[in-house]
Amino acid sequence: MKKTEVSFRTLSLWQVIIIGVAYMTPMTVFDTFGIVSGVTEGRVPLAYLLALFAMLLTAISYARFSRVSDKPGSAYSYTAETCGPQAGFFVGWCALLDYILLPLINALLAGIYLEAVIPAVPYWAWVVLFTVLVTLINCFRINLLANLSLIFVFAPIVLMLLFVYLVIQGVGHDQGYNHVLTMAPLFNGNTEILPLIAGASILCFSFLGFDAVTTLSHETKDPKKTIPRAVIYTTLIGGVIFFTASWFIQLYFPSNVRFKDPDAALPEIVMYVGGALFQAVFLCAQIMNTFASGLATHASASRLMHIMGRDGIFHKGTLGQVHSKLGTPLYAVLGIGVICLLAIVLDLATVVSMISFGALIAFTAVNFSVFMKFYVHEKQRQGWNNKLKNLFLPLISVVAILCLWFNLEKSALLFGLAWLTVGIVIFIYKKLKKQNIVIGNAY
Incomplete structure (x- = not known):
């Protein structure tokens, strides 16, 4: 069994990073720009810097824990290790909400984009086709997913670079190239901090890929060295992509005045900058980007479900098993695929509003777990270096x-609490069932 498990450790550092970046969906910066520009009053790049700072602090906690932990499973495993299996269950249950909703969102987006490009095919058919294809690829070795993710991430980034070039040419031609070097996208004279924090709270969830890579440690070469580096690099690479793209979008669109629909500004942004042909090509790249994110989020969600199944939270004989030939948690992959089919009956606004709760629970739990492990249990308290790493950070x-948390939407909070209530019921049921088995064996 041990030899079989080791043989599946094939992912390199850069393959893990690519999966993490694909999970982030880099082109989401275009989808959210109109919304965040309105919230921050034209300071999206600065909001991204604040979000990157907040996420880097949490990424450091993930990296520190993955360096010393033998277990994959992200916040679930880390919390269980430091605060006990009961706390781990509830954190894992809440994080699972976030993990299973992201593949569902990608299925929804794929259906919307593809129906817009080819309206003759109904929305539900595109959702089914997208889900089946993503699920099928995830059934095979993780290396296939990593290589496909590289292709589907690289192409949109090339188009983003072309977008930057077109912005520079457009601004330089209309206003002079000295306007390209302005600091206006970062500092436009507005000094209010609360709108920036509100904008950063929306953007933080673009960085969720760093959390997902920690679920891949059982399929990664030298995970104690590779995963911590992948966590930090994924966060930084995602931050650079988001900041650079938002800088040039903000340079071209200082405010939302030109947008007819700021909540869905992507088609207008690329139309203004590059024309109809560039818009069509860019939308195709957006579909590729969604496919890359669908592959990565499906993989991470199935891994977390498999890890929780292996620990007995779900059925060990199905979700807790790795297929002997494919080397993947096959039943967990298929389970996530079935959940993604709910995109046929759900709408995007409803699903997006549900996603924040689980991520915030996971982030809070991992930061607290670092404090518990290093400062409380291992008593690494001597000197300012230990105090900084283990207490203050x-x-x-x-x-x-x-x-x-203070900027969490009410709908996300209510749905998250309902999900947590279901978890409490499952926890009580499993506890009572275990007690009955013990009592039965005693007799």
């Missing part, structure tokens, strides 16, 4: 996440 990270 986790504390600052928790405070940063609390700022996001």
Whole structure:
């Protein structure tokens, strides 16, 4: 069994990073720009910097824990290791909400985009086709997914670079190239901080890929060295992509005045900058980007479900097993595929409003787990270096996440609490069942 498990460790550092970046969906910066520009009053790049700072603090906690932990499973495993299996169950249950909704969102987006490009095919058929294809690829070795993710991430990034070039040419031609070097996209004279925090709270969830890579440690070469580096690099690479793209979009569109629909500004942004042909090509790249994100989010969700199944939270004989020939958690992959089919009957606004709760629970739990493991259990408290790493940084990270809690939508909070209630019922049921088995064996 041990030899079989080791033989599946094939992912390199850059393959893990590519999966993490694909999970982030880099082109989401175009989807959210109109919304965040309105919230921040034309300071999207600065909001991205604040979001990157908050997420880097939490990424450091993930990296530190993955360096010393033998277990994959992200916040679920880390919390269980430091705060006990009961706390781990509830954190894992809440995080699972976030993990299973992201593949569902990608199925929804794919259906919307593809129906817009080819309206003759109904929306539900595109959702089914997208889900079946993503599920089928995830059934095979993780290397196939990593290589496909590289292709589907690389092409949109090339188009983003072309977009930057067109912005520079457009601004330079209309206003002079000295306007390209302005700091206006970052500082436009507005100094209000609360709108920036509100914008950053929306953008933080673009960085979720760094969390997902920690679920891949059982399929990664030298995970204690590779995963921590992948966590930090994924966060930084995603931050650079988001900041650069938002800088040039903000340069071209200082405000939302030109947008007819700021909540769905992507088609207008690329039309203004590059014309109808560029818009069509860009929308095709957006579909590719959604496919890459669909592959990565499906993989991470199925891994977390498999890890929880292996630990007995779900059925060990199905979700807890790795297929002997494929080397993947086959039943967990198929389970996520079935959930993605709900995109046929759900709408995007409803699903997006549900996604924040689980991520915030996971981030808070991992930062607290770093404090518990290193400062409380291992008593690494001597000297300013230990105090900074094990007390102050986790504390600052928790405070940063609390700022996001205050900006959580009411619908996300209510749905998250309902999901947590279901988890409590399952926990009580499993506890009572275990007690009955013990009592039965005693007799």
